[in-house]
Amino acid sequence: MAPGSSLWAMSEVTARPLRADAERTVRTIMEAAERTLGRNPAATMEEIAAAAGVARTTVHRRFATRDVLITAMATWATQQLADAVEAARPESSPPLVALYQATANVLRVKISWGFSMNTAFAQDGESARIYAGVVERCDQLFRRTQEVGILRADVDPVWARRVYYALMHEACQNVSTADADEADTDALATQLIDTLLRGLGTPNPQLT
Amino acid sequence: MAPGSSLWAMSEVTARPLRADAERTVRTIMEAAERTLGRNPAATMEEIAAAAGVARTTVHRRFATRDVLITAMATWATQQLADAVEAARPESSPPLVALYQATANVLRVKISWGFSMNTAFAQDGESARIYAGVVERCDQLFRRTQEVGILRADVDPVWARRVYYALMHEACQNVSTADADEADTDALATQLIDTLLRGLGTPNPQLT
DNA sequence: ACAACTTGCAACACCAATGACGCAAGTAGG
DNA sequence: CCTACTTGCGTCATTGGTGTTGCAAGTTGT
Numbered sequence: 001m002a003p004g005s006s007l008w009a010m011s012e013v014t015a016r017p018l019r020a021d022a023e024r025t026v027r028t029i030m031e032a033a034e035r036t037l038g039r040n041p042a043a044t045m046e047e048i049a050a051a052a053g054v055a056r057t058t059v060h061r062r063f064a065t066r067d068v069l070i071t072a073m074a075t076w077a078t079q080q081l082a083d084a085v086e087a088a089r090p091e092s093s094p095p096l097v098a099l100y101q102a103t104a105n106v107l108r109v110k111i112s113w114g115f116s117m118n119t120a121f122a123q124d125g126e127s128a129r130i131y132a133g134v135v136e137r138c139d140q141l142f143r144r145t146q147e148v149g150i151l152r153a154d155v156d157p158v159w160a161r162r163v164y165y166a167l168m169h170e171a172c173q174n175v176s177t178a179d180a181d182e183a184d185t186d187a188l189a190t191q192l193i194d195t196l197l198r199g200l201g202t203p204n205p206q207l208t
Numbered sequence: 209m210a211p212g213s214s215l216w217a218m219s220e221v222t223a224r225p226l227r228a229d230a231e232r233t234v235r236t237i238m239e240a241a242e243r244t245l246g247r248n249p250a251a252t253m254e255e256i257a258a259a260a261g262v263a264r265t266t267v268h269r270r271f272a273t274r275d276v277l278i279t280a281m282a283t284w285a286t287q288q289l290a291d292a293v294e295a296a297r298p299e300s301s302p303p304l305v306a307l308y309q310a311t312a313n314v315l316r317v318k319i320s321w322g323f324s325m326n327t328a329f330a331q332d333g334e335s336a337r338i339y340a341g342v343v344e345r346c347d348q349l350f351r352r353t354q355e356v357g358i359l360r361a362d363v364d365p366v367w368a369r370r371v372y373y374a375l376m377h378e379a380c381q382n383v384s385t386a387d388a389d390e391a392d393t394d395a396l397a398t399q400l401i402d403t404l405l406r407g408l409g410t411p412n413p414q415l416t
Numbered sequence: 417a418c419a420a421c422t423t424g425c426a427a428c429a430c431c432a433a434t435g436a437c438g439c440a441a442g443t444a445g446g
Numbered sequence: 447c448c449t450a451c452t453t454g455c456g457t458c459a460t461t462g463g464t465g466t467t468g469c470a471a472g473t474t475g476t
Contacts, residue, residue, distance in 0.1 A: 019473090019475080020474070020475085021473065021474065022474095044464090045463075045464070045465090046462095046463080056464095057466085057467095058463090060465060060466080064465080064467095065464080065465075066463095066464080101473080122474085196452060197468060
């Protein structure tokens with residue numbers, strides 16, 4: 001998302017912009033919802049409100065229904081995902097560099113917004129539109145990677161993407177939101193790409 | 209689970225065994241619940257009952273509360289998982305053979321009981337006990353694989369197991385429960401282990 | 417300082433899901 | 447064939463989450 005943009009821009013344009021403190025509240029609620037629903041997807045609005053340190057009615061004031069909240073979170077997370085990929089310059093950087101960069105960036109986002117991103121897949125509307133662009137960019141990058149010979153030519157592109165996503169998802173598990181500092185995500189990205197390209201086996205295994 | 213064992217054995221021993229048709233009903237309900245909850249984890253007991261072709265009250269007759277149903281499904285699925293691993297003779301067969309066999313077997317189970325197995329992780333009680341045994345067996349197998357040189361000696365065992373689980377989980381996605389025939393699971397297992405050991409990159413990539 | 421906005425609180429209506437009954441009709445199995 | 451078991455159906459009470467409203471107190475921004 002472009003710097004300086006407001007959460008207000010995400011919803012209908014019918015309403016006028018929120019006051020500074022209200023906008024802060026909206027973000028606080030979304031972050032609390034991410035944490036809470038991440039632990040328990042069936043958490044109640046009450047629990048989310050408590051985690052955000054606001055009254056339940058305030059949550060409903062900002063997000064009319066539970067669905068609206070979920071959708072807003074999905075859109076927000078998807079936008080961050082798109083920014084993370086874009087920041088890696090996936091079509092101008094050298095493929096391997098872009099792959100590494102994108103992986104590290106996306107990991108950072110996914111660690112903080114794992115729940116929202118997972119639900120974003122099932123959404124349609126704004127987040128679907130954004131997500132389609134991300135997939136497009138990723139496929140481009142994978143194609144470039146394959147052309148250059150980093151990825152084997154005989155691997156099924158669909159399988160490749162799914163393996164990549166799976167590793168991404170797995171790398172985020174058991175990483176508390178707090179310790180998502182640079183070093184960690186860089187190390188994770190390195191490990192992830194190494195595994196993706198080399199696997200875990202020995203180059204020439206003897207089948208003893 | 210040993211052949212001939214009954215679902216009755218899973219619950220408290222206080223009740224007496226179910227009649228044949230009742231036991232069939234229990235299985236039908238669990239299978240329907242797996243399908244229904246697999247699509248939508250928040251599905252109601254009504255929907256589950258409908259999917260099973262029985263009245264909602266019948267579901268409650270067999271599973272007093274929603275929790276009891278979930279727990280029963282988790283236990284059942286975990287037991288099938290344990291059997292799948294055990295059938296591969298993970299400590300007597302050659303490591304690579306056992307790994308392949310276990311993978312194929314587990315895939316078959318996981319395709320049909322994905323939801324229940326996922327929830328089983330969070331359970332405690334019977335399914336946790338069974339699952340602990342499975343983890344034990346898997347770790348043994350991984351250790352043997354590493355000793356023999358199939359798995360690189362320098363890979364973190366924890367990361368290895370997580371990658372393996374992630375690939376397993378991914379391989380099951382987008383595979384409808386119906387087409388889980390031998391050929392498919394065998395092909396999946398082959399692809400999975402190949403990716404696990406060799407990765408997707410070229411042996412000697414040039415970083416153009 | 418003042419107007420506009422935002423929040424917490426308390427109260428309310430509402431609804432869908434849960435879980436429990438009893439009874440009549442149907443089925444299993446000796 | 448007869449007994450015991452099982453199921454469907456209708457019905458009921460309860461509960462917990464959802465979403466709304468009005469008002470008083472506090473905050474923002476001009």
